Amino acid sequence: MEPPSLPERTRMADLAELAGVSTATVSRVLNGKHGVSTQARQAVLAALDVLGYERPEKLRSRSVGLVGLIVPELSNPVFPAFAQVIETMLTERGYTPLLCTQSPGSTTEDQYVDVLLEHGVAGIVFVSGLHADTTASTERYERLLHRNMPVVFVNGAAHGIAAPTVSTDDAAAIDLAVRHLVQMGHRSIGLAIGPGRFLPAQRKRAAFLRNLAEHLGVEDGEPHVVSTLYTVEGGQAAAQQLFASGHTAVVCSSDLMALGAVRAARSMGLQVPGDVSVVGFDDSPLVAYTDPPLTTVRQPVQAMGHAAVSALVAEINRSSAARTELLFQPELIVRGSTGPAPRTAPGPALPDADGPRAAPRHGAPAHRAAG
């Protein structure tokens, strides 16, 4: 059995090693002494937490206020990732974060806002909320601004609402994904997006149509866009339709959709990336471990969380936060779900004994899509 509590010296040495500071510094921090940099203090507290030790009572500091953080749901792993980053940064600034999560049929954004206001929050961060829904009323946000409630939006600006907004540049994301696929010879590329009323979906769609026109000379790109839900099942349904109509690559609007697209390909007897390529969006924590590891466009979650919290704290302190939308540049992370276009389009999975890859049909391309 491991001893229930380690000897004092081992514990100090472990903490010092993990925090990258001297044991003397660890001792100063644990005893609440002054003369330690904020950074070193934070590193020791983090090491204490990582190793699972309880923090000494005297190290507890008083919260300077509550901040509400409203996210749509936790089943898409990008939302826990945003929540974790924003929560950590709020705490570093002395605030206590209250995370409000939604799921179908549960507490709504407006209900959460009511509760947060009742409890005197200092500000609210909205991640992918109704601010991103172009059909939702923006009155709810006007009311908040009218009350001088500091508000920051993540991913999607509410039309006409002057609040700091931090978004991934959706157009740049699509540029990266399409250019990557075109460079590998794909000529028939589809886009699977979420419900069309959301601003990020509209931006992705517009950028995609522009890309098809520029790179592939497609005049009417609409038939190459399928709008479903952001889930695995949504991606599967969209990709099934796109692969069946001869597309060799699908750009998805979430990693979950991309996993659904891989599943759709396999159910049609297609190999990823041998027959068809799939690009995700988000770069959620576990997608490097999937089969195949997903090629995806990474949202800069860390940088965006940092900017959102800085803007909120500036708003709370009535200093000048830019009440405009800041667009953050995504990165293409190339892993195993994309590859060169097959020499023949896969087409619908025909009950053909040769299988979709065996018979090169040069001169008879099934490229219904682009060209």
Added chain:
Amino acid sequence: MEPPSLPERTRMADLAELAGVSTATVSRVLNGKHGVSTQARQAVLAALDVLGYERPEKLRSRSVGLVGLIVPELSNPVFPAFAQVIETMLTERGYTPLLCTQSPGSTTEDQYVDVLLEHGVAGIVFVSGLHADTTASTERYERLLHRNMPVVFVNGAAHGIAAPTVSTDDAAAIDLAVRHLVQMGHRSIGLAIGPGRFLPAQRKRAAFLRNLAEHLGVEDGEPHVVSTLYTVEGGQAAAQQLFASGHTAVVCSSDLMALGAVRAARSMGLQVPGDVSVVGFDDSPLVAYTDPPLTTVRQPVQAMGHAAVSALVAEINRSSAARTELLFQPELIVRGSTGPAPRTAPGPALPDADGPRAAPRHGAPAHRAAG
């Protein structure tokens, strides 16, 4: 472009289809009419949310109170899964959940409790908190009970604290994993667990030692247990050590650890499951998509979340909740990371031109581990 808002009839039909009710029922719910079952109403609201429509103002109901839900962090996907289930069920009972998440160096459990008490929560659910740390003081929970604050624990009982507790049966989880591996011929099995001060780790260790003795006649199982952290890196470090000492299978205490174990195997030139087998724990949302898909022991998150919320609501209503620990039975989900034991032990990755699988060395087993 998709129209920003669908025609009314399509919308009703979509909602009815998704909710599995008639359009007449959808209409009754949307117009706040009576004579609709709670179940049907909930299904329509869920469909509204899934399709991303805004809920009509009149459908908003008043919260009966706040409930705090404290989880350790969101980077292990099992915690967002617990949070999502508990949050949904609290909302169904009319409560507004406030999710308090921690990360190394950020707000602590005690700080969150202070904030929640200040804001008059009706109760608190602790998931894998300090109640599970056998070295942490239980005084914090005594204080809560003394104030008659309803409290429920998930995964790990605080010693001497009479509160409803909902845990996965760790011993049963280890029984399932070891039996599966023994049936496939593994004789040299290791266990990678989290820090030894946590009750679930202690329970897993004890069950593992009992299993080694019963199934493999190992008298001193301690050398087959490595205690690290619950992360990918923790699992990688533990598995590296276990594979290097000749183990052909590793049982992990989280799915993240199991992904780390797969990574360790590959870095040593070992195939999973050809050379070594890996079992995870949790059955987190995405592990069915990993390479290989993880064989894992599923925590019954849905059933546990339901029980935790029922117990909390009973405590809030001063009705008789059982103030004891309920153990929930886990399930073994067999996927692709486990297979028959190799005919020779893999041993340390020798700089052998034949590679670890090529040379059958019958009669000279490298089974340092089990007998």
